Amino acid sequence: MAVFFLFLSIFLFVYIWRFIIRNRHISPSPSTPSTLTTAQPQVIKHDVFLSFRGEDTRVGFTSHLYAALDRKQIRTFIDYQLVRGDEIPESLLRTIEEAKLSVIVFSENYASSKWCLEELVKIFECRKNNGQIVIPVFYQVDPSHVRNQTGSFGDAFARLIRKKALTMDKEQSFRDALTDAATLSGWSLGNSDLESEFIKNIVGDVSHKLQAMSSNHSTALFGIDVRVNKVESLLNMESPDVLIVGIWGVGGTGKTTIAQAVCNKVRSRFEGIFFANFRQELETGSMADLQRSFLSHLLGQEILNIGSLSFRDSFVRERLRRKKVFIVLDDVDDVMRLEEWRDLLDGRNSSFGPGSKVLITSRDKQVLNNVVDETYEVEGLNYEESLQLFS
Structure with missing residues (x-):
């Protein structure tokens, strides 16, 4: 008899709850998953975080990539700061964390910037901890040179090590991030490739991945x-x-x-x-x-x-x-x-x-x-x- 009343109580509770959510607006607390009755879905500040070496690609390739993403209504963060120091501000680190996806534009002198490498380490930290998607783009640089820190790309990294007197731990963290990035499936621009088509392919890849993420996220809404x-x-x-x-x-x-x-x-x-x-x-x-x-x-x-x-x-x-x-x-x-x-x-x-x-x-x-x-x-x-x- 006690079991019967237990099941009856559960059934009545569910029935009352269904009636409530049909007729009232229910706002879940920030700590609970969103439901179908949520009035305003959670907003991510940026879909994409762009990491790049400004002196190499800011006014050329990266600006065109950003514009192409913007035309597709993809909210993209681009750092317009022309002069950078060594330490990344906390606000930028939060921006990387909040982005759904990061695109890294590797150019010849990317590894000469401690700022860029700090961004890279943070991006891969987010990939490890949060599952953030990372798309490497190799702009006129060989992916194997990035992976092994060789060639002209390796020379730029060596100059940074000498100039900044990096500790062994810091140097190794940079090397690990570069190696991890170069082993991912990405996009490489050849000398005979049209940049317009190259950018179109990257934007298509970003759109596809974001759409897949959106579909997966919707499953959290009953x-x-x-x-x-x-x-x-x-x-x-x-x-x-x-x-x-x-x-x-x-x-x-x-x-x-x-x-x-x-x-x-x-x-x-x-x-x-x-x-x-x-x-x-x-x-x-x-x-x-x-x-x-x-x-x-x-x-x-x-x-x-x-x-x-x-x-x-x-x-x-x-x-x-x-x-x-x-x-x-x-x-x-x-x-x-x-x-x-x-x-x-x-x-x-x-x-x-x-x-x-x-x-x-x-x-x-x-x-x-x-x-x-x-x-x-x-x-x-x-x-x-x-x-x-x-x-």
């Missing part, structure tokens, strides 16, 4: 995968059609979480990304401010210097329709607030490039009617998912 897949299916990601999909549900069911997860998963496929909490943005600013933010994100900051522009301007429309974009208008609570966007949304095929997609989330289903092509109604957690959350 029930998120099936919901993300359903929204992706409605968006028909492989189609060249410009589609608008609505996500509808009561507060706290995970509309924003789903939209953010979809956005993170597919961002590398688009030339421009815009994600805005519609209601919050208009509470703190005006529609004009929101439109300016939209245009600066998708067309570049320089668009703001042209003067007053609207969605009806042919200049804006012509530039937008050349871009494949992904737009999320989150928490739209009033159909009247969408009126300023009607020109873009109603003329979607002439407003955006082929394959562009738009997501609109709302608690009010009427807001989505006559605007979207398809609507996804967010489902509450089923029994198995609720039990996982409870456990």
Whole structure:
């Protein structure tokens, strides 16, 4: 009898918990894993940390690599500091720790910089402790010279040892990091290779790895995968059609979480990304401010210097329709607030490039009617998912 009441108590608790998460917004404490009901997913400051020898590649190869990553909406940290000392500030070390992935650009004089080598050691510490992904790029330098500290690359390292009078332990830590980096699968630029194609391949590799990481991370959100897949299916990601999909549900069911997860998963496929909490943005600013933010994100900051522009301007429309974009208008609570966007949304095929997609989330289903092509109604957690959350 006691066993029966024990199981009955557990069943009632799960049932009550399911009811709560269907009808209330639950914010987990920082120490607990995120669930589908999380309103704002955890934000990583940078996707990629770029390590490079400034005097070798800053104004050339590395600047082009950074720009290519930026065009793919990949948040990349680049150190613009021209004069470096020996000691790396704590803030930079934290930046390396917070990045999802590090790209190391090995050039001929990379090993002549104690700063670069300190970065390298920290990167491999993060790889060992946190599983951070590392992509080595060998720019006009032989990977075997990096691995064994020989050739002109080894000469640069020898000069550093003499100049800085490194301790044996410090020297060995640098050698170990260089050897470990050169044994990883990376990218090597040959003398006859086009840098543009080389950079394109690196960016593709980074995008692929980040997308895989995003997919793995979503498994920490109970029930998120099936919901993300359903929204992706409605968006028909492989189609060249410009589609608008609505996500509808009561507060706290995970509309924003789903939209953010979809956005993170597919961002590398688009030339421009815009994600805005519609209601919050208009509470703190005006529609004009929101439109300016939209245009600066998708067309570049320089668009703001042209003067007053609207969605009806042919200049804006012509530039937008050349871009494949992904737009999320989150928490739209009033159909009247969408009126300023009607020109873009109603003329979607002439407003955006082929394959562009738009997501609109709302608690009010009427807001989505006559605007979207398809609507996804967010489902509450089923029994198995609720039990996982409870456990």
